[in-house]
Amino acid sequence: MRSLPLTPLRPVPTEAAGRPTMPPRHLADLDLAERRTLLAGLGQPAFRAKQVSNHYFGRLVRDPSAMTDLPALARDLITERLLPTLLTPVRESSCDAGATHKALWRLHDGSLVESVLMGYPDRVTVCVSSQAGCGMACPFCATGQAGLTRNLSTAEIVDQVVYLARVAAGGGVTGSPPRLSHVVFMGMGEPLANYGRVLAAIRRLCAPPPEGLGLSQRHLTVSTVGLVPAMRRLAGEDLSVTLALSLHAPDDDLRDELVPVNQRWKVAEVLDAAWEYADRTGRRVSIEYAMIRDVNDQPWRADLLGRLLAGRMAHVNLIPLNPTPGSRWDASAKPVEREFVRRLRAAGVPATVRDTRGREIDGACGQLAAAAVAT
Ligand code: SAH
Numbered sequence: 001m002r003s004l005p006l007t008p009l010r011p012v013p014t015e016a017a018g019r020p021t022m023p024p025r026h027l028a029d030l031d032l033a034e035r036r037t038l039l040a041g042l043g044q045p046a047f048r049a050k051q052v053s054n055h056y057f058g059r060l061v062r063d064p065s066a067m068t069d070l071p072a073l074a075r076d077l078i079t080e081r082l083l084p085t086l087l088t089p090v091r092e093s094s095c096d097a098g099a100t101h102k103a104l105w106r107l108h109d110g111s112l113v114e115s116v117l118m119g120y121p122d123r124v125t126v127c128v129s130s131q132a133g134c135g136m137a138c139p140f141c142a143t144g145q146a147g148l149t150r151n152l153s154t155a156e157i158v159d160q161v162v163y164l165a166r167v168a169a170g171g172g173v174t175g176s177p178p179r180l181s182h183v184v185f186m187g188m189g190e191p192l193a194n195y196g197r198v199l200a201a202i203r204r205l206c207a208p209p210p211e212g213l214g215l216s217q218r219h220l221t222v223s224t225v226g227l228v229p230a231m232r233r234l235a236g237e238d239l240s241v242t243l244a245l246s247l248h249a250p251d252d253d254l255r256d257e258l259v260p261v262n263q264r265w266k267v268a269e270v271l272d273a274a275w276e277y278a279d280r281t282g283r284r285v286s287i288e289y290a291m292i293r294d295v296n297d298q299p300w301r302a303d304l305l306g307r308l309l310a311g312r313m314a315h316v317n318l319i320p321l322n323p324t325p326g327s328r329w330d331a332s333a334k335p336v337e338r339e340f341v342r343r344l345r346a347a348g349v350p351a352t353v354r355d356t357r358g359r360e361i362d363g364a365c366g367q368l369a370a371a372a373v374a375t
Contacts, residue, residue: 020132023108024084026155027056028162028204032211035082042077052078053210060166062159084108086159095360098174101167102363107132107156111149113188115160116363117167119176123219124168126180128160129368130198131189136225137260138246140290142324142362142369143188151194157201160187161213184221186244188368191222192230198222199234202241217241223288225261226270235277243277244286244317245270249296250305258296271308278313285312290319290366291332291340291353302340306347316344316351322364 027035035049051069055061064070064079087105090112094101101117111132118125134141135148165180167173183205185191191198202220204212223244224231234243247267249255255262262270274285287309291297309316318341320331332340337353344351358364 019109020111020150021109022150023086023153023156025081026084026086026153026159027052027082028155028158029153029200031203031207038081039078042081044074044077048074048078050210052082056083056162057211057213058209060162060169062162062166086153086156087163089163093361093363095363096357099176100358100361100363101164101172102358102361103160103164105160107152109150113152113156113160114363114368115164115187116358116368117164117173117180118357119168119173121175122177123181124173124176124179125182125184126161126164127184127187128157129187129189130157130185130191130194130201134189135193136190138225138248138258138366139260140258140292140321140324140327140329141366143366145324145326146369148189151197152189154197154200154204157198158204158213161205165213181215182219182221183215184223184244186221186223186365190225190227192224192227192234195230195233199237202239218283221286223286225259226265226273227261228265228269228273231270231273231277235273235280240281240283242283242286243274243281244288245274246288246290247271247305248288248290248292250301250308254296254301258292267308271312274314275312283313285314287314287316288319289316290321291337292321293330293332293336295329297332297336297340299339299343302343303347306344306349309344309349310347314349316349318351318353319365320353320356322356322359322367324366324369 039048055067064075064083089103090106091104099119104114106112113129113132116127131151132149133146134143136144138144161183168180169178205215206217208214217240220241221244222241225246248258252266255267278285321329323330341351356364
């Protein structure tokens with residue numbers, strides 16, 4: 001693995017940086033035709049857009065100074081106009097015997113975000129952030145506690161993937177194939193609250209090289225608290241990405257508390273939108289359910305969930321709660337978790353318990369809280 005240019009932590013980075021602002025434009029914000037137009041306007045030859053795109057998406061080279069087949073002048077121009085530095089690594093850490101790798105980045109305005117690379121025997125997954133912070137305020141999620149700083153740009157999202165794809169390609173994930181294959185929008189932020197930029201990031205990640213990274217749409221998962229209009233819009237995009245819905249409770253009383261956006265769109269509405277997504281895309285929806293001890297793990301809630309999902313194109317992903325600092329909640333006991341799974345399966349609903357990765361490095365679900373980490 002390459003050695004990384006680690007910068008020291010600054011005290012109170014977000015406040016010190018002043019107002020959050022969107023970053024300068026980057027190659028990954030544009031499709032190939034737009035890159036061509038931009039470079040032609042700068043007097044560059046027609047092949048330049050493809051050449052630079054091949055470096056970035058094909059060879060995972062993010063640093064223009066390493067693009068040695070570019071004339072020096074073109075390199076300077078491209079650095080300035082097409083490849084500004086978006087992510088500065090602040091800290092990287094590994095756990096799970098080298099199979100999980102977390103990166104904390106500083107963005108151009110001082111905002112901090114995190115991404116996690118997870119290796120499995122048959123695949124490598126990146127969990128990306130789509131916003132700095134999150135405005136959804138789910139009380140059990142560390143990111144939700146600090147509120148929203150700003151949306152990430154398309155390129156800030158894509159660059160997390162390209163950076164970590166290179167870490168994987170360099171053998172950075174123990175016991176896994178070197179090629180990054182899966183991306184989950186389950187890091188910081190609510191992806192559907194940053195709809196346009198997330199959609200463009202999906203398109204870029206899936207476009208064949210040199211336009212994009214060439215990932216399979218079926219290997220991407222977008223996770224949402226349940227923003228119903230955006231879910232319906234996504235269903236109409238003619239994509240085959242997986243939709244994950246963070247349900248966490250089958251009843252409105254509890255979901256109003258655990259996922260506050262439920263006060264706007266109720267369980268019945270959000271499930272309707274999920275079934276529309278499944279119908280239109282043919283993709284099974286993943287129902288995310290954090291198992292919280294004595295809060296949402298009762299047998300009657302398993303039965304109610306089973307009734308809501310039976311016969312639908314759904315799969316339940318149970319996530320043992322990762323306790324976050326200051327939280328009054330804990331994970332369910334294992335026998336309770338097993339009984340929950342048993343009841344769902346008895347109702348004919350496929351259910352699995354998610355493998356918890358990255359706990360020791362605060363990189364597990366709901367533990368990403370970069371601002372708190374750095375201050
Ligand atoms: N905003 C999106 C995506 C980010 S979170 C969403 O809510 O779906 C990805 C998943 O981790 C969500 O299902 C979220 O509810 C879950 N999660 C958040 N905090 C958690 C915690 N402390 N323990 C377990 N899962 C958590």
